[in-house]
Amino acid sequence: MSTMTDNFVPRRKKRITGRSIAILAFLAMCAAFFCIPLYVVIVTSFKTMDQIRLGEIFSLPVTWTLEPWREAWSEACSGIKCEGVSAGFFASLKILFPSLILSLSVSSVTGYALALWNVRWAGTFMFILFMCAFVPFQIIMIPMIILTGKIGVYGTIWGVAVVHAVLALPILTLIFRNFYKDIPGEIMQAAIMDSGSFWRIYREIILPMSANIFIVVLILQITSIWNDFLIGITFGGLNNKPMTVILANTVISATGESSYNVDMAAALLTAIPPLLIYFVLGKFFVQGITAGAIKG
Amino acid sequence: MPTIAFEHIYKDYGSLRVLADLNLSVDDGEFLVLLGPSGCGKTTLLNMLAGLQDVTAGTIRIGEEDITELDPKDRGLAMVFQSYALYPTKSVRGNLKFGLAAQKLDRAEIDRRVQWAAELLQITPLMDRKPAHLSGGQRQRVAIGRALVKNVDVFLFDEPLSNLDAKLRTEMRLEIKTLHEQTKSTIVYVTHDQIEAMTMATRIAVMDGGVIQQFGTPDEVYETPANLFVAGFIGAPAMNILDATITSSGPQASATLSDGTKIDLSHYEFTANPNEGQAVKVGLRPEHFDTSGKGGVVSLTLPVASRERTGSDATIFLKFGDDLIAVRAEPAEARDVMVGDNFAVSFPAGKLNLFDAQTGQRM
Amino acid sequence: MAIRWSRWSPQIALAPAVIVTAVAFIGSIGWTIYISFTGSRRFPDYAIDPERWSRQYERLAKDRAWGISLDNLIVFGIGSLLAIVFGFILAAMIEREKRGEDVFRTIFLYPLAISLIVTGIVWRWMFNPSLGVENFLHQLGWESASFDWLSSAETAMYGIILASLWQSSGFFMALMLSGLKSINSEIWSAARLDGVGVFRLYIEIIIPMMKFTFLTCAILLSLGVVKAYDIIVAMTNGGPGQSTWMPALFTINAYSAKSNIAYASAAAVMMLVITLAIFLPLLLLFIWQQKRRKAAVA
Structure with missing residues (x-):
């Protein structure tokens, strides 16, 4: 038993290669491209119009508000009707x-x-x-x-x-x-x-x-x-x-x-x-x- | 009671004709095995009997009734498939019951039959399992059970044992044979395995190239093959086939092998009269050789090429010109001979087969 | 002899589908082709004037908006090809670097689950000149940055192409990924043992092996391009002016705004002709390749 463990020389684990890092970085950038629009929509929907008028499209809402959601659901006007989506x-x-x-x-x-x-x-x-x-x-x-x-x-x-x-x-x-x-x-x-x-x-x-x-x-x-x-x-x-x-x-x-x-x-x-x-x-x-x- | 008859059957796949003017009839209670290499048309024939494939021309009868145009479910047949074809979403019980779908039966009768088949095949404890949770042998039993519950006179088997391992195959072979004896039904069984054919059949139809090469009992097919194909296809190790020439005809008929060895044919029962100088093929089964090397219709002393031990038997291969002759021997005997030694064998009268070299037919 | 019901029931079961196909597809296509030769306006008028049967098509040929639509179709088609290239690159990278495969695939593909109307509205907001991304870039100090593509006739089509790339690249990635996965893994091992460079491996081995996938992608892409409608409505509604009109929008507009059935039909027939002109050669190529592969196997 002891001789078996004596001969046991663990190899170093393979480290992540430079190429892998490059690929992952590229994929992460692409992922960001795909995620940004969703992020923008979500933060915008929780902002007040006052904050939106400042033009900071990527910033988080200063005050989170559910008012736009309520309005969109039940009040927003489509044509002449105003009953939301x-x-x-x-x-x-x-x-x-x-x-x-x-x-x-x-x-x-x-x-x-x-x-x-x-x-x-x-x-x-x-x-x-x-x-x-x-x-x-x-x-x-x-x-x-x-x-x-x-x-x-x-x-x-x-x-x-x-x-x-x-x-x-x-x-x-x-x-x-x-x-x-x-x-x-x-x-x-x-x-x-x-x-x-x-x-x-x-x-x-x-x-x-x-x-x-x-x-x-x-x-x-x-x-x-x-x-x-x-x-x-x-x-x-x-x-x-x-x-x-x-x-x-x-x-x-x-x-x-x-x-x-x-x-x-x-x-x-x-x-x-x-x-x-x-x-x-x-x-x-x-x-x-x-x-x-x-x-x- | 039914006699199954194929009358002048033709089958075309597009422009390819696979069966031409095939005739075959099976008596009630027979166990018919359709035996042949793959692509010989045996499965096509079975499927046409089942109604799963259309017949191009000809008639199929069961008893007196022409069933050629009947729907599969109305033919009074049950079939066991190679892959078992169990319905994967139904339990074993559901599989057996669905087999009765076409027959209008009351519930009590259905239950009675399902229980009977389950007991007969010893699958009662498995009744609520799905096929995915069964072993190969159990699936095989369920597939047979699904056919049994139908209570029909004719059962069709399409290579049912080919997916089982060797041990189970032997067991199931016995069971199917027992089942046949118990139910007294007619069975048509397709296989390419000659051992299944020899052990189970009451009649064998050996098929090749869409033609029935020989139709007879297992003994007939084995002992007196009708042509070179049957001779070579049945038996393992295969029959030794040697070229020879008829040297004299009449009551003292004889032939000579290519090395000049003379064969005494005076006891051979000719079906066709030979001519002097005619080229023939001589068929000698390995197990019929007499290794004491004396007497018989032909004696040979040849050098040993190799030996093979196959469990209870042994085979000695002898060099004959460029060919090898296989001789069955006792294992002890085979152990004692050395490669290169000369070994004397003889072949007894009455076991020899003779074929016309041109037509391949038995003489 | 018993009546073979089993021969009939499948045919009866097929009846609804056959009737729908015959009426809603074949009959309707025939009707539309016929009407395109008439002078129908708001209501169908089945008389064909033998002297002027082709007048709708002549009018189409002279219609500036139709010309713009065709030009845009070509621009949009070429631009959308990037989705296949992009999709392949993404798929190849995901396949090579197994780490995070599920996460990346999920992210790249989610836009496909969203309505094109929503996609259009979202990107329209991103392109908003005073409050959108452009404004953000200006605030960062990049004063010359221009991301206000939708309000100029020259760049509006590129805005639509960008949004549609965002929406569809994941789809082509998914097709490419399943194509890549069907390649025998021993090829990768063999290439590694032989020391073949990654770039050469893809150019000389992998891409030729995936020509079916590429063809499928090309066929689907071409169909999608001809059908493009929702995203234009949501992003520009054809504007500015008529600069982002496409055949689908033109056809619907001829029907709903102009109330001209014959004219709309003629435009629809042209859409069908365009579809067939792109689709049939690709399909034939596909079938031919498949036959060749079968012959090679046999």
């Missing part, structure tokens, strides 16, 4: 739920059918979906306005929700399809021999296996619907503007002197829900955007 918050929530249910159910079933069942024209259809995922929204905007008008949902929550679901259909279907096609073929063969029922296999075998991809797609969809501006402003009409639209109206079309602290508080209020999701479920968020990107 809270109205938009609730409108966005109301858009979110029907849209999520519609798009997730249709695209997961479609992806399942395309990936695991023998449909002769599946390849052609997937190619069309693939192309549709890339067309600019403007090319279908006007007919969609007319169509939603015809079925009576234009200018309603449902109008916005349906258009979101339609627009997301190609990409979400492809994401689901790519997930399902990796399910082992023998499991599907066993299920076909055991049950043979399209819906029963979906409900009992496939759906319970899809928890991960559902979370990924859910996060992708929540953030993209919440952050959308164009569809909301085009299809929401006057009374169903999502939060981004209210925010834009509040900040951009304001008349007179801008209350920058209120503007920044309103912007933060709009950004908080997706940021929360991002910081809590970051792993799924990254999966979602890379899946949406690479498979798309």
Whole structure:
């Protein structure tokens, strides 16, 4: 035993190299570039207008105040209405739920059918979906306005929700399809021999296996619907503007002197829900955007 | 009761024809093994029987019924897959129950069957576990259980033992054989493992290149291979195949090996009459050699090239021209010979195989 | 013989998606293309005057705002390419220096979770001439510093590009990072044993191995550039004057401000043509590369 310890000569630990320090310093500088805008917004939202007028954009608030946040939430004027961004918050929530249910159910079933069942024209259809995922929204905007008008949902929550679901259909279907096609073929063969029922296999075998991809797609969809501006402003009409639209109206079309602290508080209020999701479920968020990107 | 029959089956993948005019029929209660190297079409044939792949042309019958166009679930079959294909999100019980999804049964009957299968396979303590928490052998049992609960007459197995280690494989082989004897069902079993085929089958269909090379009992396939492919594929170490020429035909038929050694064929049961001067292949199984070196239809004294000990057996390799001849020997015997020594062996009458060198068919 | 329901149920299940695709995408695209040849104004008018079917496109060609939009598209596209370069550098550094990977990745990527409207508003505040970063630089004593990019027609586009780099670089970093991670780690070891310099390793080995990732990034970037709208609305709303107009903004404006359906449709068709003109060659290149790789493997 003693001889073993006698021969034990510890090597010095490797020290951090100069190159590592240089890389870390560069990364830290980049991190600062990414963090500065967020920092500026946060401090501005807690400042009084008196301090903001001094023009010290990076300084901390002298007196911390929650007043801008209160005002942004319930009083800030968007156009002629002065009810803050809270109205938009609730409108966005109301858009979110029907849209999520519609798009997730249709695209997961479609992806399942395309990936695991023998449909002769599946390849052609997937190619069309693939192309549709890339067309600019403007090319279908006007007919969609007319169509939603015809079925009576234009200018309603449902109008916005349906258009979101339609627009997301190609990409979400492809994401689901790519997930399902990796399910082992023998499991599907066993299920076909055991049950043979399209819906029963979906409900009992496939759906319970899809928890991960559902979370990924859910996060992708929540953030993209919440952050959308164009569809909301085009299809929401006057009374169903999502939060981004209210925010834009509040900040951009304001008349007179801008209350920058209120503007920044309103912007933060709009950004908080997706940021929360991002910081809590970051792993799924990254999966979602890379899946949406690479498979798309 | 069902006889499974494949009648004039064709299968094309695009422009590639993998099966052409294949005919095969299995009687009720048989244990049929489809044996062949990978890519020989055996799994395709099984999948077509299961209804998982379409038939390009031809008819598949079970009993009198034409099932070629039926849905998999309506064919009255159960299948055990190579990867077991257990549903990962369902417990063992859930897996067994889902096997009954297509059959409209009341709950009591379902429970009765699940319990019966669980007891038969000794998986009762595992019923509430998920597949991820089972060992390979346990998964295998659950996969078999899922097939058993269906209470069907025909079971299909697609290389079910290939993912198990050697010891478990031997155990499961016995269990499947016992199960077959207990349930009296018809089994179609696909494998590339000749030991599984020889130990379990009542009939073997040896396949290669989409063609059934030989269909017969394990003994027939082993003792009287129909052609060179079957002769070379079955048996380990493989049959020694030597070039020879027929030197005389008729009742005193004989052949000569390439080194001039004469082979007495007077006791050989020809299926086709040989011609003098015809090129043939002589097949000699390693275990049939007589190491005392006397008598027999052919005697050889050859230098030893190497020896190999394989547990209970030993193999001595003899130099014959550029080829090696494998001879099975007792381990003690093999230990005593030295490389380079001359070793005398003879081959008994009635064990010899003779093939046409051109067509490869048995003569 | 039993009816093979299993053949039908998947097709029935696909019906909603097929109908949506046929109506909302294919039908709508066809409608828009058709309308772009008519003289529709506020409401669709389906008559096509055979003499003047191309009038909307002729008008587009003469429209100064459309010309500016196209110029800006090119400027914005080239500027945004920096996001790929920047993203790659970040990813390569994170991958090389494993320390702090999660922290850095989280920081670089968070802007992507934020609405472009918010991004635009935030940067607009940073660019504020009297109270923003410029003022701060002046207070520091750097009197000639100019960070008031948005209020001048010459620099406004660069302001938008900077904000969009801030927003999207993390995204390209994430794609590059997953591309880098898929490279066999033995290559790094082999290069170390061979004593290949870092720079040469990246130029000669790593970047050529990642050409798929780069192509994917290029495709996504080009699509994003053509679609750019929100960030412009939030930062400049097209101004000063029309100096930051882009095709997407032009199209929406033709519809909502000018109430000219046919004109807006023609602009939308041009957007589609531009998208296809960038996208299809890249896609073909992608497919061709993939075939070559498959052939090499086989």
